Amino acid sequence: MWPFVEEMIAKSDDKTLVVTNIPREIWEETDFLKLFEPFGEVTSAKLAPEKGNLRAKCGFVTFVNKEDAHKAIDELNNSAPRGFNQRVLGVNWAPTPKKSTWIERKDFKETATMFHF
Numbered sequence: 001m002w003p004f005v006e007e008m009i010a011k012s013d014d015k016t017l018v019v020t021n022i023p024r025e026i027w028e029e030t031d032f033l034k035l036f037e038p039f040g041e042v043t044s045a046k047l048a049p050e051k052g053n054l055r056a057k058c059g060f061v062t063f064v065n066k067e068d069a070h071k072a073i074d075e076l077n078n079s080a081p082r083g084f085n086q087r088v089l090g091v092n093w094a095p096t097p098k099k100s101t102w103i104e105r106k107d108f109k110e111t112a113t114m115f116h117f
Contacts, residue, residue, distance in 0.1 A: 004048050008060040011044075012094040015063045017072060020090035022047070022057040023081070029059075035081060036061050040068025060094055069093075 008018075019032075026032050026047070033045040041064040048058045063069040077091040 002048075005058075008046060009095050010097050011062075012060065012096050013062065014093075014096065015066050015069045016044075016094040016096075017061045017063075017069055017091055018094040019059045019061060019076075020057065021087055022059055022089065023087040024057075032059055032061075035076065036063075036072055039072040039075065040064065 008016075022032065026035075029045055029047050032047050033042060036042050036045060042061055043064055044060070044062040046060050061069075061072070063072070073091050073093070076089050078088055080088050
């Protein structure tokens, strides 16, 4: 997986959106942020870094509250914002970091002793 995506997923929560197919005209994170400000307060708006003169057209946006994030999905997913070459955005919930389900051996021994296994 691309390091930028790994880093953003590690930081994501239940108020974070992943945005794909971002219009070519959006090169700055401030312009990216402007797409989402009408829906509520945004704490973070990050675009994938450039590779040469190309930008992978994806980014992550985190809202202060989940309701605003949901409004952004409802309004922007599968839409073509005006002035952006009719490019259809993909806006959905970002994956959240997976929590390890492995139990450390030390913890298991302590738990086993406590329950007399």
